[in-house]
Amino acid sequence: MREHIEAAYNYMVKIHEQDTTGHDIAHVRRVHKLAQTLAKSYPQSNHYVIEMAALLHDTVDDKLVHSGQAYQALNHFLDDLEVLENDKNAILYIIKHMSFRQSKAVGQLQTIEARIVQDADRLDAIGAIGIARTFQFAGHFKEPMWTGETTYDDLRHHAVNLDTLAPSAIKHFYEKLLLLKDLMNTPEAKKLAQQRHEYLEQFLKQFFDEWDSHHI
Known part of the structure; x- marks a missing residue:
């Protein structure tokens, strides 16, 4: 083998x-x-x-x-x-x-093998590596970091329809990355995801603090 x-x-x-x-x-x-x-x-x-x-x-x-x-x-x-x-x-x-x-x-996945591989892939989409990969992906496809179309508070409180926003790295956080913590299948992945999810949250708060300070 x-x-x-x-x-x-x-x-x-x-x-x-x-x-x-x-x-x-x-x-x-x-x-x-x-x-x-x-x-x-x-x-x-x-x-x-x-x-x-x-x-x-x-x-x-x-x-x-x-x-x-x-x-x-x-x-x-x-x-x-x-x-x-x-x-x-x-x-x-x-x-x-x-x-x-x-x-x-x-x-939804029928086998433990599928659930394990899915968890592993999703874990690599969050945390510090997930953040870096998101911006790398956006850059490759010529999408901006962020468009400034709405506020951090509106995004955080789900007060904006994501479908109305143009593609960007930050939009991807709200479309996918922040959802992954609750989509893990195995207990060990759930523990790792919680820690990485908290890092995403910290990053977004810092990002918007800095973004807003330069966009008065």
Whole structure:
């Protein structure tokens, strides 16, 4: 099985080595490590499936690649490795269903392996790393840091319709990042998410204090 893990790592590297969106090799390595850490609490889970899915989860992301072609390539890769059919189906199930767009409620994923990998990916979207990745992603797609369209208080009290705001890094915090704490599946991920969520809150308060001081 280790040779499969190494092959999956090398496959991932080829796809992510030029990434400038925050979905780079370092992101995948962190998700892989976090997933392994969370999996320790579930010795009955299939750790091979967890590692493979964690390493390959962004190789088909339609924000980054043409997903149809990417899924076809991934299928060929897993077939060439002669991954067992049950394991292959489990890996692909995780990859297809773990995204924020696919699963916005706790408990929707059918397997513990999927819940673990989803938690690991979501943990890397919050905290200090999550903040850095958000601004990197926005910069890559030429979105501003913030547009100044509304106030911190209105955002904090949900007094503004996010759909009316132009895309920006800060908007993404309210659309996604601040929601992730309550979408974790496993107890260990919930603990880690609480700490990282508090850091997001501190950052936003500081950001708006500084933004407002320069926009009188």
